[in-house]
Amino acid sequence: MSDGEETGAKMTPLARGAVGVLVVACAVVTALEFVIHRHAYFETEGRPLFFAIYGFAAFLIVVGGGVLLRKLVMRAPDYYDAGEDGDA
């Protein structure tokens, strides 16, 4: 169970190729920020590139939170199989 923890998941060549497309798409929506007016309900929302920064940061927090949570709640695959409910 612990073997895979040492290194992160690897990206396939196909996915590496898609990253180029993704970077272009991100550049386009960044540029559009200065062309299209975004109506904001809150002051924070109206700040330049709020959603881009928030999306990037939120994703990192979700993954980082998951990594921390793993230390707390991850058990062996057969954790419940032996002595379910402690009855057997």
Added chain:
Amino acid sequence: MPELLLPGLMMILGAALVPVLPHMLRQVWMLVLIAASAYQCWHIDPGVHLTTSVIGFDLILVRAEAITRPFALVFHIAAALNVIYAMHEDARMTAATGLAYAGAAIAALFAGDFITLFIYWELTAFTSVFIILAGRNPRSFSAAMRYLLTQVTSGVILLAGAVVLVGSGSSTAITALSVETLGGALVLLAFAIKAAFPFVNGWLQDAYPEASVTGTVILSAFTTKLAIYMLALCFAGTHMLIWFGVVMTLFPVFFAVIENDLRRVLAFSLNNQLGFMVVGIGIGTELALNGTVAHAFAHIIYKSLLFMSMGAVLYRTGTVKASELGGLWKRMPLTTLFCIIGAVSISSFPLFSGFVTKSLTIGSAAYEGYFWVWVALIFASAGVLEHSGIKIPYFAFFGHDRGFKVREAPFSMLVAMGIAAGLCVAIGVAPEMLYALLPYEVTYKVWDAGHVLGELQLLLFAVLAFAFLMLRGLYPPEIDSTVLNTDWLFRRLLPAIWRMLAAPVMRLWRAVTGTAARQIAASVGRGTHVSRTNYLISGTATIGAAAGLFLAVFALLLALRYMM
């Protein structure tokens, strides 16, 4: 006069014939029943249509509200998709109970009082448990028993709530309730269990992934959305639900990151999506309730699609563990395409169904000035993208090629996934069709250029974060493991406390039964079976204790009602 037939009843009764019909006739029979039921339900206008009186209780057997039609429609769509998806297999019990389960859920939508609702509420539990049992292994059997206990508990709490409501002078009619009354609180608790609120959510992630390939798809559509429907009828505008919903949107995304079983990831994702709906109910404005109903409608379809795609992967490869999958896009290209459509739909990419429905709920939070709720929902949207938008398709179809030499999914599975994918796109491109079904007029400008841009920035930069983590080797690897969830409280902690508290009594009990067993064995001259006896006693102790405690509470409630 379609309301004179009980909605859903033809599906419940018609299910009895399913096991005995030949394969093709069975499929036609089920689809005809669903179509006839859909026709019937579609023509039931809002209002009370059929009442009766039983032992002094006025029962409202058929009643529709403004939100009933969209829920009934999508329940029928889900039922039909399930039939088509499972056409390749000869699982008669799953087919029969699945049809009856869908019929019971549809019937419950039209229940106008809590007594009638209780009957269908429990019927959904008893029919659906067979779908989990169809997993046909010890894990699914155990999960099915826990599921049944949870669902029945929810039903009995609902009945207790109805009894208390009657005792306090209210009628049993399903109407707006206050959580500040005991009856209202009990009804809310019953709904909360079925809607997988925090701390009572474990049954969902425990049971759904243990069902068969087709069973999990059936389960994903009805029970939780029935609870959402009832919450919307009884507790719209109850502000505490906003925060319950916020927690529901947030905590599953962290669990989904580390869960290895991709069907269990989808079960966490389901929980997260329910949170958005609960927030909408808590806000309770016209826009928010429109958001909840629209989201439930779209969610049932794209969640079914995602479960179907993972079911196809499980059917062909024998596993849905992310650590064992990868590179399937070359072998299963259509399944990959349909999964991606489900993934972008749930992630709310513009032109797909999630965008035109979830935006209503998030927009209502912003419009009402709930800043922190809005912040949380946006955060949860990035979380949805992580687990359902990226993790599911990437690790199943595009990750490291594991060398599976498998064929594309069976034709029937592809047809069902194709229809669901088509609906995701149709709703996303032309949401007016869905908006016309909603209880209130939709004035929210979902296609506002600034709104579309903001959503694209959020999602594309979140994907960029994924690419960054992958390129740097920082994305956590998939590890075969058990991720503890809130069901641990009921499967490990409570039994441990119970054993500790009951140890003296159990020692006495064992001493008595052991002595009796030895005396009986001595009198008949055979060996004792003390260990087997103890096993049987202890093996049923947990469920027996829970049931006993529950009945005691229920009896106390009844006693209180008659003493008052």
